[in-house]
Amino acid sequence: MGVQVTALALPLTAVLALNAGPEETGGLRFAQFVPFLFLSLLFGVWADRRRKRPLMIGANVVRCVLIGLVPLLAWMDVLNMWSLYALAIGIGVCTVLFDVSWMSYVPTLVDKEHLVSANGKVNSSFSVADLAGPGIAGLIVQIFTAPWALLIDSFSYLVSVITLSSIRRPEPEPKPGAERHLGREIREGIVFVTSNPFLRVIATIGSAYNFCYMFIDALFVLYCIRTLGFDPFTLGLTLSLSSVGGLLGSLAAGTFIKRFPYGRVYMVAVVIGYCGPLLVPLVTGPTWLAAIVIGGGFVFTRFGLSVANVVALSLRQAVTPQHLMARMTAGMRTLLSGLGTLGALAGGFVGASIGLREAIWVGAIASAAATLPLFFSIIPRLRKLPENPEEAMEFAAAQRTA
Template sequence: MATPSRLGLLRDPDFGRLFAATALGQLGDRIIFLALPLVAIMALHADNFQVGLLTAMTTAGSLLVGLPAGAWVDRMRKRSVMISTDLVRALILLTVPVAWWADLLTIWWLYAVALFHGILTVFFDVAYVSYLPHLVGRSNLVEGNSKLSAIRSVTSISGPSVAGPMVGLVGAPATLLLSSAGMAMSGLLAITIRKREQKPESSERPQLVREIKEGLRYVLQRPALRAMMLGDSIFNLFLVIYQTMLLVFLEREIGLSSFGVGLILSGMGCGALLGALLATRISKRVGHGPVIWLAPLVTCPLTVLMPLARPGWSLCVAAIGLATLSLGGVVRVVAQSSLQQALTPDRLLGRMSATSRFVSWGGIPLGGVVGGALGSGFGAAATLWIGAAGMTLSVLPNFLSPLRVMRTLPTEKEPELVG
């Protein structure tokens, strides 16, 4: 696919449609990130442990269906999976304001919504990662990932900045109407993408267990893929421990309103946007492998500023620290996603993505529970310290792997190992 101008891939109509669909879907997703916990905290008066359990339910889908999702998605057209999961997620989110207005909403209802929404998100994300190489070609992976990360970062800014005032005006349950609308519009836009995939060839008797093992073996036998997966698992575990108590800390210990919390999260989105804009340049200068461990090493320690913060200027400094964390996170993810896609053959993309997600996201539900338990036992501020320390230590697997010196993307996929 030729990309002859500054717009690059955005000149391609199909990529433009995926770009717009990503914007709408991610806007809905970022509103969920703020509004769903606030439904529990403000509308249902949930305690710290219940908020942690809600976070766990949101991400439990990776643990429950992470591995089979890859094998199933590899048998299907990825675009169709993206469309159907977007539309069904929109319907599930719609039940929260409906239940609230009917005076039926309970914490258990939120748990169920979070669980089923999270399961569908696993299928969407696996299909999304697997679809991009087909749509843009492998030579354009870094640019494609960078542009999509940029629009996700924009929504990270606009989502909380929209959701915060909306929660204040109409309440957290009604704010989820915006999330539902964003998901639905994303699915409808994806329908308009014209480039069609060929349906993957499948054997007469597909064997799910064998296909899952093949994906696992492919990832585990490659040191670079294995290190990225392990580093992600440590980072995500402690990030969720941190995030679980972040909203509680801001709302209950700092005393911020929903609008103030939205501003903090929007600041993180600003950092993410800057990271997306700089990701390609930084990766080329530092190297695609080294940037994967250098970015978190430089930015994760700054998260200790938040538990030290008090209302006033120190909170502003802590917010800058969180924005810097987001910047480093996006730089790392762009380089990492491009490297994973470049190393993996087309027929295994779904299983590679699902295997990596299963291991790296599998501990997230545990992180939500542990974060809630630590918050209940030691307080929100102490939990933030623990999360910051763990995120910083996540650089070790990547530093101790071939990524330490892997400066460029491979031009050819690695051969598939037998046995």
């Protein structure tokens, strides 16, 4: 929930407190995600060599401090865009380490047959936070101004540290390799992602979508405030409404997988999620109508994305050996979030050049086009989640010869 507060309060701090334009908001999103481009692979090797939980706890302690500095600097009247960029980069570094670790940590807590259920529950918790976080953030920004809303996120990381520390299931010590070599281990992770027929497709369409999503996201707050006339509370409420779809998708993913072929569920969910951004630049009219259309449309978008995320994450974990799990996750995050980072930078410049609504149209059309590689892959023919990496490769080989 704290993360969702920051997702709204940080750009609102730039727009409302520092009067940022499209280039500055795009630069802020770039600063938040650029660490994924350069550090994911390095952290992936590091996380594969260590227990994951201590890394996650350490990352959240540092994020607590960095986010808490925003209201402190604002109170001292020394907050500016450069300090906001620097803090965003620091927060992003910790986010990379945490994300690489938690996605590799879940398979050590549950058996393979419970992966879909476990990932669905984790995704449901995200969706519940999505539902409450933006509305709370918008209300706090409305009352106390944007920087002070970030104080909630700072405290939320303390809660996270306590809950992570309460996990009692022992985490296995990673098996040491015969000879550790950083460059070779990074290369092994990259080669595994790019050579695996399932991971390669997920990475391709996911990175294309994330580029488009970040392209739009860099402009979205500015577009809603200055073009559609939203106040912070209306913006937060609209985002909270959209999160209903994410919660429903997380809860429904397991049922869909049991009733329908695995690959078809993923394909339909991707199409629904990736085409949803077309509604953002389409809406015109009074503010209340724009809020309803964007919020309602995002319900379907988030529903599709949530189902797709649960299915894709479970498939990624199922086709990857445990000793490569963190490096696989790091390679995927480099592609998914790294290219998304460049989308934020591009969105800021395009928005400043051709206008906010026109730039969002560009991103939305490209997002819909990102679904095309999936239709030509073997994933839609996958009837069930593979039991192990060997079964997955046998299926891929059989499809190539069919």
